[in-house]
Amino acid sequence: xxxxxxxxxxxxxxxxxxxxxxxxxxxxxxxxxxxxxxxxxxxxxxxxxxxxxxxxxxxxxxxxxxxxxxxxxxxxxxxxxxxxxxxxxxxxxxxxxxxxxxxxxxxxxxxxxxxxxxxxxxxxxxxxxxxxxxxxxxxxxxxxxxxxxxxxxxxxxxxxxxxxxxxxxxxxxxxxxxxxxxxxxxxxxxxxxxxxxxxxxxxxxxxxxxxxxxxxxxxxxxxxxxxxxxxxxxxxxxxxxxxxxxxxxx
Amino acid sequence: xxxxxxxxxxxxxxxxxxxxxxxxxxxxxxxxxxxxxxxxxxxxxxxxxxxxxxxxxxxxxxxxxxxxxxxxxxxxxxxxxxxxxxxxxxxxxxxxxxxxxxxxxxxxxxxxxxxxxxxxxxxxxxxxxxxxxxxxxxxxxxxxxxxxxxxxxxxxxxxxxxxxxxxxxxxxxxxxxxxxxxxxxxxxxxxxxxxxxxxxxxxxxxxxxxxxxxxxxxxxxxxxxxxxxxxxxxxxxxxxxxxxxxxxxx
Numbered sequence: 001x002x003x004x005x006x007x008x009x010x011x012x013x014x015x016x017x018x019x020x021x022x023x024x025x026x027x028x029x030x031x032x033x034x035x036x037x038x039x040x041x042x043x044x045x046x047x048x049x050x051x052x053x054x055x056x057x058x059x060x061x062x063x064x065x066x067x068x069x070x071x072x073x074x075x076x077x078x079x080x081x082x083x084x085x086x087x088x089x090x091x092x093x094x095x096x097x098x099x100x101x102x103x104x105x106x107x108x109x110x111x112x113x114x115x116x117x118x119x120x121x122x123x124x125x126x127x128x129x130x131x132x133x134x135x136x137x138x139x140x141x142x143x144x145x146x147x148x149x150x151x152x153x154x155x156x157x158x159x160x161x162x163x164x165x166x167x168x169x170x171x172x173x174x175x176x177x178x179x180x181x182x183x184x185x186x187x188x189x190x191x192x193x194x195x196x197x198x199x200x201x202x203x204x205x206x207x208x209x210x211x212x213x214x215x216x217x218x219x220x221x222x223x224x225x226x227x228x229x230x231x232x233x234x235x236x237x238x239x240x241x242x243x244x245x246x247x248x249x250x
Numbered sequence: 251x252x253x254x255x256x257x258x259x260x261x262x263x264x265x266x267x268x269x270x271x272x273x274x275x276x277x278x279x280x281x282x283x284x285x286x287x288x289x290x291x292x293x294x295x296x297x298x299x300x301x302x303x304x305x306x307x308x309x310x311x312x313x314x315x316x317x318x319x320x321x322x323x324x325x326x327x328x329x330x331x332x333x334x335x336x337x338x339x340x341x342x343x344x345x346x347x348x349x350x351x352x353x354x355x356x357x358x359x360x361x362x363x364x365x366x367x368x369x370x371x372x373x374x375x376x377x378x379x380x381x382x383x384x385x386x387x388x389x390x391x392x393x394x395x396x397x398x399x400x401x402x403x404x405x406x407x408x409x410x411x412x413x414x415x416x417x418x419x420x421x422x423x424x425x426x427x428x429x430x431x432x433x434x435x436x437x438x439x440x441x442x443x444x445x446x447x448x449x450x451x452x453x454x455x456x457x458x459x460x461x462x463x464x465x466x467x468x469x470x471x472x473x474x475x476x477x478x479x480x481x482x483x484x485x486x487x488x489x490x491x492x493x494x495x496x497x498x499x500x
Contacts, residue, residue, distance in 0.1 A: 036411055038404045065406055100484055105422075149422060154288045156315055161286055161414050164407075168398070168415055172355075175399055201494075210497040224494075227487050237477050244451075244474075247460040248498035 018044040018124040025051045027058030032160035038066040040167035045073040084192035087121040091142040106169040109146040140226040268294040268374040277308030282410035288316040290421035295323040337371035341392035352394045356419040359396040439485045
């Protein structure tokens with residue numbers, strides 16, 4: 001089975017999006033996620049602070065042949081660490097979070113992911129814990145929200161179903177030869193580069209009493225994170241931004 | 251939320267395909283099927299010869315809010331009985347069965363189902379037992395095979411995942427083709443708002459000697475303009491940016 005006509009595209013498209021589970025609770029669910037991922041050719045799994053530690057025997061019990069994904073899975077202490085080397089991170093939410101952020105259905109988001117991957121960029125998708133979903137603070141760090149369209153009167157997809165639907169849309173696009181070669185593209189900065197800029201900016205803003213009065217601190221910070229999270233900036237842009245902040249704060 | 255423009259279509263499209271589980275083994279899986287069905291507005295469940303009898307307490311435990319589907323589910327002794335009143339039955343298989351039968355991917359099959367339902371016909375989809383899938387004898391009874399495209403090297407979708415993917419494609423067609431799924435879109439700032447921000451920023455940067463030395467002035471300015479020009483910012487973002495610059499330059 002050949003997915004791609006053009007070897008120069010194939011060079012990049014061996015890569016699929018990275019699945020990042022944030023604070024997953026049940027090992028069984030992590031195993032089910034691995035199993036459904038492999039069905040759709042998505043093989044890189046990262047786990048942020050799994051509740052019951054790692055490795056987890058219960059995950060192996062439900063992975064059902066996809067144990068190799070669990071063996072290769074990497075564990076991180078924070079979302080920022082897990083995303084550090086990625087250029088474009090999607091978050092998944094079931095409902096509108098009141099954040100100013102593009103919301104796209106899975107097939108549109110995965111088309112975008114395919115384009116980015118074809119350009120040699122690294123793409124990740126964040127999934128929250130089973131009971132509560134992603135925290136707003138984590139959604140704010142990402143560029144775009146992916147939301148699975150569901151019955152507005154009964155929205156109750158489990159974690160593996162949600163990963164499965166998005167991975168399925170990815171597989172359809174990859175398999176369906178819809179990936180277009182794109183000429184000039186933005187060499188997007190990594191998450192870590194943006195994170196370092198954010199940290200530097202926040203440090204200076206603290207000194208300048210930007211996050212004041214105290215009762216507005218949380219919303220000012222979320223607002224700022226959301227704005228920075230959405231920026232499509234290159235590594236050179238990040239250097240420019242550092243320079244701007246330094247100049248402004250002189 | 252309204253899915254349909256045309257009342258004459260709506261008249262028929264309250265009906266979704268009927269899901270028919272043939273000899274399902276674990277009650278937990280039947281409950282998971284009910285749960286995922288309701289997410290995608292598919293509500294009629296029929297069960298042929300469930301291994302552990304019916305009703306099944308374990309099904310209720312995993313239905314998670316979709317118990318009403320289980321209450322209304324009807325049980326039959328044979329596939330023929332379960333399909334008796336249906337006009338068009340699809341079967342689902344993971345692999346080619348060597349039967350002379352059309353094989354269609356979920357989105358194509360569900361488009362066909364939508365057309366049939368719109369015409370007032372009744373549509374069903376057969377799913378086999380967890381371990382072995384449908385018997386050839388049952389596949390043979392149906393008009394068309396629906397097959398979910400998966401990784402040829404790892405094809406291992408569980409029953410609820412399989413029902414879920416097909417129900418999702420049904421929901422997208424029902425929801426999507428008639429009224430397009432529209433994510434929240436960013437309320438982008440006007441060119442003028444961005445321009446005013448740029449002017450304010452440049453004015454402050456001049457005072458801070460950002461555009462220095464003089465021979466770098468042009469390229470620094472172009473770089474800054476390009477960065478600002480590419481930003482996808484809302485009017486609220488522009489206000490935030492003004493606030494940031496003001497705070498930084500204090």
